Amino acid sequence: MADDTAPTGADDAEVEVTPEVAPEELFGALLTRSGGQLVLHPTREQYPALLRTLHEAGYHSVIDLCGVDYLTHPGRSGVPASVATERFEVVVNLINHKERGRLRLRIQIPVDDARLASAFDLYPGTEAMERETFDMFGISFDGHPDLTRILMPEDWLGHPLRKDYDSGRIPVQFKGAPANRPASR
Amino acid sequence: MTTTHDAPINLAQTAEGAQELTSRDIVAAGERLRELGAVLRLSESEALDAELDSVPDDETMIINMGPQHPSTHGVLRLMLELQGETVLRCKPIIGYLHTGMERTGEDLTYLQGPTNVTRMDYAAPLFTELAFSLTVEKLLDIEVPERAVWIRMLMTEMNRISSHLLFMATNGMDLGAVSMMLYGWREREEALRFLQEVTGLRMNHNYIRPGGVAADLPDGWRDSILRLLDMLPPRLAEYDVLMTNQPIWRERLQGIGVISAEECLALGVTGPILRSTGYDWDLRRDMPYLAFDQIDFDVVVGSYGDCFDRFAIRLAEIRESMKIVRQCLENMPKGDYRIQDKKVTPPPRARIDESMEALIHHFKIFTEGFKVPEGEAYVSIESPRGELGCYIVSDGSPTPYRMHVRAPSFVNLQTLPHLMHGNLVADAVAIISSVDPILGEVDR
Amino acid sequence: MSSESRPTGGLLDAGLEGLSHNFLTGTLEGLVKWARSHSVMPATFGLACCAIEMMAAGGPHYDLSRYGMETFRASPRQADLMIVAGRVSQKMAPVLRQIYDQMMEPKWVISMGVCASSGGMFNNYAIVQGVDQIVPVDVYAPGCPPSPETLMHAILTLHQQIRDGELTRRPGQGAGIVIEQVGAAGPTPVVLGRS
Incomplete structure (x- = not known):
């Protein structure tokens, strides 16, 4: 798809690439650096093909996949100007054991169409992580074999890690504790 | 037997509906692919072939195991489809x-x-504290003093010892070797005593914090460690006599729950399970954090990827950790145990009585906290169970905007269907035990 | 009393005279309570961190079997004490209640640790703020996690409660005893922020 422009030899030397001011690309996706870590910003459409490229380039494990809800912090840092930010982000961490390299993908997900292609076919290890992201953020993953809630009960309403979901904090009682519990022994 | 307690609980809610294992005639092909334990590189037609040689529906039985079960390491719930005593499918809930x-x-x-x-x-x-602290320090872009780095290494390795001793105890208990359980607890108590001396608590220490550690090592810590290092090796030799070389133990573990390195990588599995397949990967050596690049230790790998290898690796890792602890003991530098950065570190206790500024500063840091620059970072370390990572997004305020922990047990648990497929139900407990999941970390 | 005048042997040898030293008298209630308090069988209900300390309490160092408490029953139907060891999530709460209902009367509940007692530091959507909303609690053991000493203190308090309390009580009512934390301090206290 979009990775036909990817330099073929880029995966050998990506850790040593000197930082530049101009927007960089790696494997056809925009590249930024965050504290010495490489971050790619593929679009949703680029994501499946990018995973395939990365898998061929030696990134054999998806170490982590999680969601972030940027509802109250829309002006986030570390995103190139050309990337349109959306409310949700799915963050994928990949590892290349051979080159001891890590790569992080940040994919923007709009709230009114919160879906992303599942990485299950290439990386079966993402199964539980995608289910967790679905459970906590309501982002659905197309092609996932069993997209059900994983941590919350099946009949739970809402997605707890969304910023507009109440954290459920109840005021702590100091007086008038339940009758079951006497004030002293 | 019935009670009049009017708690708002509907017993029907104990079923989790779609999360549960469904009977195979309504399972989609994609899910079948996963549940058959053939999660890897099986095309859909191959999965269907595998399905064909399996047994008809009326010969199998779906049983539930957990969440309250003596040997599921906490509140893990498994649904198993059995044919006779053979596990065909398994789904952790x-x-x-x-x-x-x-x-x-x-x-x-x-x-x-x-x-x-x-x-x-x-x-x-201590490992989760370390991962969190390292991530915050990366966002703050600070470096902790050298003594704090070495104290962290010392303490986490002591914690690794106590964690693996806990594994020894529970693994023995799960397989019916109750004396092993008693021995494991006995040694763990000794390790905990040292942790308590340093941190004040037996568990949940809150000892490693952003900027360093909470308290310096107490007087006499060297003697405590030396005592422990002298005491442990003969006891580990006892374990070898009792377990490693014992025919019954080997019979029960060898060749049970086999997994290959490719499958581990595809599933994102790390830690002793990955190493048991012979894959030589340990973040302490391969992507060193703290000062592990200055430490001499071996990465223990297995060769068969079975339950016995995972047991033996953990036993050997106790010995390796003792090597690291000894090196920490010898090389422990002098200096501060936390960073002397006014932004991050509260002022010393004694100064609060003298200086108004210190009092205000102390008050501010404990009520409001310190601000962390905007950004995001992911840092991972090698916990006793595998790669433990922490991903923090900061919006510049004193609290994290998003804090995510990549828990090794959560990912490692995905191997269970694969490990159990084709094994006997009696071995299911051995397999759960050898994965060594900690449910607090799985569920967070 | 000389050995000659003292009747030897049991009732058959000494006849009615043997009654003076072969019998203990007491109330039936006292006997039942005594028997109950010495054969409490806990159900394994380990949930979180506290479960590790509960297991440690059963280990060789703390040795719960001194109090006849070492036989953790795997089946709730054979148990009469539920030690709720750890935080109770919304998903776990129905399961917990079901297991409690499966236990036979008389039954008791120890709420081990602050998470079980009040939700602890996790005041959020996922955690039940106190297990006493679901089952009646007899003893609250504080600590995060309570040291095995505190758990033993809770268990001995419960034994005392069984001996001293009502023989029968309305189901669904716990004694609600709150105990103090013991043995939490290490060999030497840890001083924070010394430098």
Whole structure:
């Protein structure tokens, strides 16, 4: 798809690439650096093909996949100007054991169409992580074999890690504790 | 037997509906692919072939195991489809200990954060604190003093020892070797005593914090460690006599729950399970953090990827950790145990009585917390169970905007269907035990 | 009393005279309570961190079997004490209640640790704020996690409660005893922020 422009030899030397001011690309996706870590910003459409490229380039494990809800912090840092930010982000961490390299993908997900292609076919290890992201953020993953809630009960309403979901904090009682519990022994 | 207690609980809610294992005639091909334990590189037609040689529906039985079960290491629930005594499919159902820690972590300041994360992996609490602290330090772009680095290494390795001893105890107990359980607890108590001397608590220490550690090593810590290092090797030799070379033990573990390195990588599995397949990967050596690049130790690998290898690796890792602890003892540098950065570190206790400024500063740091620059970072370390990572997004306020912990047990648990396929139900417990999941970390 | 005048042997040898030293008298209630308090069988209900300390309490160092408490029953139907060891999530709460209902009367509940007692530091959507909302609690053991000493203190308090309390009580009512934390301090206290 979009990775036909990817330099073929880029995966050998990506850790040593000197930082530049101009927007960089790696494997056809925009590249930024965050504290010495490489971050790619593929679009949703680029994501499946990018995973395939990365898998061929030696990134054999998806170490982590999680969601972030940027509802109250829309002006986030570390995103190139050309990337349109959306409310949700799915963050994928990949590892290349051979080159001891890590790569992080940040994919923007709009709230009114919160879906992303599942990485299950290439990386079966993402199964539980995608289910967790679905459970906590309501982002659905197309092609996932069993997209059900994983941590919350099946009949739970809402997605707890969304910023507009109440954290459920109840005021702590100091007086008038339940009758079951006497004030002293 | 019935009670009049009017709790708002509907017993029908104990079923989790779609999360449960469904009978195979309504399972989609994609799910079948996963549940057959053939998660890897099986095309859909191959999965269907595998389905064909399996047994008809009326010969199998779906049984439930857990969440309250003596040997599922906490509140893990498994649904097993059995034919006779053979496990055909298995589905772990988790979430019974979901604590909302990632949400609570967004409400707590960075200084309070370790209190929260330490309760995730309660067998190895110092590791989660370390991952959290390292991530915050990366966002703050600070470097902790050298003594703090070495104290952290010393303490986490002691914690690794106690965690693996806990594994020895529970693994023995799960397989009916109750004396092993008693021995494991006996040695773990000794390791905990040292942790308590240093941190004040037996578990959930809240000891490693952003900027360093909470307290310096107490007087006489060297003697305590030396005592422990002298005491442990003969006891580990006892384990070898009791377990490693014992025919019954080997019979029960060897060749059970086999997994290959490719499958581990595809599933994202790390830690002793990955190493048991012969894959030589340990973050302490391959992507060193703290000062592990100055430490001499071996990465223990297995060759068969079975339960016995995972047991033997953990036993050997206790010995390796003791080597690291000894090196920490010899090389422990002098200096500060936390960074002397006014922004991050509260002022020393004594100065609060003298200086108004210190008092205000102390008050501010404990009520408001310190601000962390905007950004995001992911840092991972090698916990006793595998790669433990922490991903924090900061919006510049004193609390994390998003705090996510990549828990090794959560990912490692995905191997269960694969490991169990084709094994006997009696071996199921051995397999769960050898994966060594800590449910607090799985569910967070 | 000399050995000659003292009747030897049991009732058959000494006849009615042997009654003076072969019998203990007491109330039936006292006997039942005594028997109950010495054969409490806990159900394994380990949830989180506290479960590790509960297991440690059963280990060789703390040795719960001193109090006849070492036989953790795997089946709730054989148990009469539920030690709720750890935080109770919303997903776990129905399961917990079901297991409690499966236990036979008389039954008791120890709420071990602050998470079980009040939700602890996790005041959020996922955690039940106190297990006493679901089952009646007899003893609250504080601590995070309570040291094995505190758990033993809770268990001995419960034994005392069984001996001293009502023989029968309305189901669904716990004694609600709150105990103090013991043995939490290390060999030497840890001083924070010394430098």
